[in-house]
Amino acid sequence: RRASLTALARYGTADEVAATVAHLAGPGGAYITRQRHLLGRRLRGLSGAGRYESMAWLLLGVAGLLEVVWALALKDAQGFTRLGPSLVAITAAMASFGLLGAALRTVPTGVAYVAWVGIGAVGVTLAGILLLGETPAPRSCCAPA
DSSP states (O other), X not given: OHHHHHHHHHTSOHHHHHHHHHHHHGXXXXXXXXXXXXXXXXXXXXXSHHHHHHHHHHHHHHHHHHHHHHHHHHHHXXXXXXXXXXXXXXXXXXXXXXXXXXHTTTSOHHHHHHHHHHHHHHHHHHHHHHTSOOOOOHHHHHTTO
């Protein structure tokens, strides 16, 4: 059903689509005309600023997770003396910055940066405790806050 609404959205505005369908439906067009308002809402829900903002937040979340990946790989790289983890750290950092930049097209800078850093800080702290066996000290648990 969502795919058919997306296809309808490509062929014009909600009013144009509803008017065309009502014209083609003939006597049954009265029902379709009554549904025009509902159809318009659905089509506007699939396109417009809301969809782009949701995608920006998704990109920002992935960028934050990649920040966790590059921080953990950087620790494993041992000062860039190990090639594999070093390449993972550099690649994940570049991807993280790229996704952050893409999200900044829609999300305000301050909000995006705080979310990105917050996801990374909390993620690295939890990964250090859960995966690396680091002891949860009060200062490390309070640092992300």
